[in-house]
Amino acid sequence: MCVPSVITGYSLTVPNKSINAKTSYSLSFTTVNRLIIGSFIHIQFPSQINIQSSQCAFPNCTILNTTSFIVRLTNVIPPSTNLTLQINNVSNPQTTVPTDSIRIRTFYED
Numbered sequence: 310m311c312v313p314s315v316i317t318g319y320s321l322t323v324p325n326k327s328i329n330a331k332t333s334y335s336l337s338f339t340t341v342n343r344l345i346i347g348s349f350i351h352i353q354f355p356s357q358i359n360i361q362s363s364q365c366a367f368p369n370c371t372i373l374n375t376t377s378f379i380v381r382l383t384n385v386i387p388p389s390t391n392l393t394l395q396i397n398n399v400s401n402p403q404t405t406v407p408t409d410s411i412r413i414r415t416f417y418e419d
């Protein structure tokens with residue numbers, strides 16, 4: 310059985326913070342546990358943020374819909390590794406009102 314990793318040290322970098330602008334988002338976080346080959350990292354953006362096209366800057370990345378993508382790992386990620394996932398062509402929210410949270414989940418399916 311594989312235990313999903315606890316995630317710490319989360320940060321988000323957005324080069325263009327203008328309302329409704331197309332930009333890239335870089336999500337950085339640290340895994341506590343080791344992630345084995347075949348593990349998944351699922352990123353869920355809030356509904357106020359939209360992925361405009363399937364342009365992940367990370368191997369084995371699949372856009373699931375306009376607010377989420379998933380990465381299937383082909384290498385082992387050791388414990389305490391800082392990962393950065395970049396997604397391009399993301400539309401910023403249409404207002405300055407705070408959005409819901411971004412969710413990061415790791416899992417493994419047997």
